[in-house]
Amino acid sequence: xAEPSHPGGRRPGWQALDRGQRARPWEWVAEQAIRVVSVxxxxxxxxxxxxxxxxxxxxxLGRVNSAxxxxxxxxxxxxxxxxxxEELRQYLELSRKEFAEMDRDTLRLLMEVKLEAAEEVPEDKxxxxxxxxxxxxxxxxQWTGYDRPAYIWQPVSSIHKYNIVPLIxxxxxxxxxxxxxxxxxxxxxxxxxxxxxxPRLKEWVKPGIELLAGIPSVVLGFFGLVVLATFLQxxxxxxxxxxxxxxxxxxxLACIPVIFSIAEDALTSVPRSFSEAALALGSSRWxxxxxxxxxxxxPGVFAAIVLGFGRAVGETMVVLMAxxxxxxxxxxxxxxxxxxxxxxxxxxxxxxxxxxxxxxLFLLGxxxxxxTFLSNLLGELVIQxxxxxLEGGR
Amino acid sequence: MMDLSITTRDLNxxxxxxxxxxxxxxxxxxxxxxxxxxxxxxxxxxxxxxxxRVNERYGYVTTTxxxxxxxxxxxxxxxxxxxxxxxxxxxxxxxxxxxxxxxxNVVFGLRIHGERHELERARLDEAVEKALSExxxxxxxxxxxxxxxxxxxxxxQQKLCIARLLPLxxxxxxxxxxxxxxxVDGTRxxxxxxxxxxxxxxxxxxxxxxxxxxxxxxxxxxxxxxxIVEHRxxxxxxxxxxxxxxxxYIEGRYG
Numbered sequence: 145x146a147e148p149s150h151p152g153g154r155r156p157g158w159q160a161l162d163r164g165q166r167a168r169p170w171e172w173v174a175e176q177a178i179r180v181v182s183v184x185x186x187x188x189x190x191x192x193x194x195x196x197x198x199x200x201x202x203x204x205l206g207r208v209n210s211a212x213x214x215x216x217x218x219x220x221x222x223x224x225x226x227x228x229x230e231e232l233r234q235y236l237e238l239s240r241k242e243f244a245e246m247d248r249d250t251l252r253l254l255m256e257v258k259l260e261a262a263e264e265v266p267e268d269k270x271x272x273x274x275x276x277x278x279x280x281x282x283x284x285x286q287w288t289g290y291d292r293p294a295y296i297w298q299p300v301s302s303i304h305k306y307n308i309v310p311l312i313x314x315x316x317x318x319x320x321x322x323x324x325x326x327x328x329x330x331x332x333x334x335x336x337x338x339x340x341x342x343p344r345l346k347e348w349v350k351p352g353i354e355l356l357a358g359i360p361s362v363v364l365g366f367f368g369l370v371v372l373a374t375f376l377q378x379x380x381x382x383x384x385x386x387x388x389x390x391x392x393x394x395x396x397l398a399c400i401p402v403i404f405s406i407a408e409d410a411l412t413s414v415p416r417s418f419s420e421a422a423l424a425l426g427s428s429r430w431x432x433x434x435x436x437x438x439x440x441x442x443p444g445v446f447a448a449i450v451l452g453f454g455r456a457v458g459e460t461m462v463v464l465m466a467x468x469x470x471x472x473x474x475x476x477x478x479x480x481x482x483x484x485x486x487x488x489x490x491x492x493x494x495x496x497x498x499x500x501x502x503x504x505l506f507l508l509g510x511x512x513x514x515x516t517f518l519s520n521l522l523g524e525l526v527i528q529x530x531x532x533x534l535e536g537g538r
Numbered sequence: 539m540m541d542l543s544i545t546t547r548d549l550n551x552x553x554x555x556x557x558x559x560x561x562x563x564x565x566x567x568x569x570x571x572x573x574x575x576x577x578x579x580x581x582x583x584x585x586x587x588x589x590x591r592v593n594e595r596y597g598y599v600t601t602t603x604x605x606x607x608x609x610x611x612x613x614x615x616x617x618x619x620x621x622x623x624x625x626x627x628x629x630x631x632x633x634x635x636x637x638x639x640x641x642x643n644v645v646f647g648l649r650i651h652g653e654r655h656e657l658e659r660a661r662l663d664e665a666v667e668k669a670l671s672e673x674x675x676x677x678x679x680x681x682x683x684x685x686x687x688x689x690x691x692x693x694x695q696q697k698l699c700i701a702r703l704l705p706l707x708x709x710x711x712x713x714x715x716x717x718x719x720x721x722v723d724g725t726r727x728x729x730x731x732x733x734x735x736x737x738x739x740x741x742x743x744x745x746x747x748x749x750x751x752x753x754x755x756x757x758x759x760x761x762x763x764x765x766i767v768e769h770r771x772x773x774x775x776x777x778x779x780x781x782x783x784x785x786x787y788i789e790g791r792y793g
């Protein structure tokens with residue numbers, strides 16, 4: 145059968161109609177490249193989560209033993225030759241590869257270390273306790289030398305005390321102070337900039353406040369440590385110079401741009417027709433902003449606060465420098481305090497890789513991850529609801 | 539001679555460097571519906587917005603000349619914007635009920651202006667019933683006063699936007715293309731509502747729809763490039779336009 149004739153003898157392929165993706169090869173390549181990059185980013189975040197959880201998992205499952213006196217007794221060094229290699233390897237807690245690489249003298253040294261460690265076990269009623277178990281992580285315990293049960297974080301004492309409650313309370317204290325300081329300021333600024341400020345001023349103030357977000361937190365921490373701490377102590381007259389209050393205020397400076405920027409967006413995205421309607425009814429600009437625009441933007445403002453909280457809980461450098469870092473469990477914000485983030489930053493580099501201290505720090509990390517993840521998720525959900533309400537409602 | 543509600547003299551307005559109104563002098567009669575027609579960008583909405591000074595929201599507007607409402611020049615420095623807007627209500631192109639309940643929308647004006655003793659529940663209830671009855675929404679909505687105003691049909695929303703002006707007992711109601719977001723039935727309903735309010739309020743309506751201007755207004759203002767070209771009774775303007783530019787526009791040869 146003859147091909148149907150086309151005008152000018154042209155076939156359907158004459159303009160690459162039948163070439164599919166190959167008709168625009170570079171766009172196809174770019175598309176695929178972007179896809180690979182974006183998937184990589186998602187996978188990386190997921191892998192970080194997996195890594196943190198993997199390191200913390202033994203604690204979660206109760207498989208870590210941090211007792212100062214382990215049950216197995218130590219053997220005298222002379223017995224080394226009587227053990228067969230496999231027994232020796234297990235006794236010294238080495239992997240097969242490590243064991244194979246070590247010569248006799250090294251093994252001998254390790255035997256001595258083991259023996260010394262056994263001899264140094266404190267004569268303490270708490271020495272056999274596995275302090276990494278949940279009841280010691282979360283509950284109070286009357287340690288030797290204390291006159292009542294207490295929540296103690298002392299990971300490098302001879303008995304490793306790993307109670308994380310003081311750290312959680314420390315994080316909460318500084319975050320709450322930070323929010324109490326930052327939320328009113330940031331919201332007032334957002335309301336002013338989005339509703340009341342003349343346009344020209346807005347052009348300067350908004351980027352100005354958002355520039356605050358670019359200040360490295362170590363600079364804020366330094367400012368808190370050197371300037372704020374002295375100033376606030378002179379004003380308030382409390383005993384310890386570095387405390388949750390100082391850290392909270394410095395932390396608040398870090399939160400203000402986050403809260404301001406999101407709240408300002410939420411307030412600005414309230415349809416102009418609302419404030420116009422209120423103004424045309426004779427309300428003052430203040431009444432329109434306060435009684436109409438702010439209520440309409442409440443979900444967005446709430447989201448801003450939640451995200452600000454996430455920032456406050458997760459911030460490290462400021463609290464490490466300005467909070468005093470004493471792991472006391474008190475409710476006063478004028479006591480020195482230690483947060484989860486500062487603990488990880490200060491201690492992780494000095495732990496035994498894979499040891500109980502190391503794993504418990506990762507447990508703290510997982511906890512932080514969960515808290516910030518949940519607060520960000522909550523904030524995001526609320527923003528979505530706001531969008532739907534404002535777009536769908538009209 | 540009828541009472542005059544609004545008179546302007548030599549009104550000029552600039553958006554930054556652009557002059558949007560030129561030497562506008564008009565007299566709007568009390569209790570009538572006056573429509574403003576003209577091609578896009580001729581300044582009709584700008585003129586409308588001068589009457590309650592919402593133009594000034596944008597910082598770059600300059601106005602000269604004078605507008606008298608109830609004998610008072612509203613551009614005098616001692617004029618209270620709040621009181622001005624109380625007596626000159628405005629209805630917008632898209633219905634813009636506040637994100638509140640129907641009830642709260644109607645009493646919003648009272649709440650922001652009222653003295654505390656005026657805000658007793660009974661008084662507010664009465665005001666809501668009166669205002670909604672006047673716009674013909676009471677029978678439909680009396681059982682749904684707590685629903686969000688944004689869930690109503692557009693036509694009901696627009697009526698509500700008119701209703702919420704009434705408790706403030708305005709002198710003038712400005713309507714900026716109040717039917718352009720509505721369908722045919724909605725448009726007719728709003729027009730009928732305007733007729734029923736005639737006599738008590740002075741109404742100024744900006745419209746793109748010449749048929750609507752013809753149907754729904756007593757007097758008509760034709761504007762072009764920021765100037766008033768012709769201002770006469772609607773019938774006369776449409777049947778015997780005196781200015782050739784008006785004739786061109788209403789015959790559809792221009793605009």
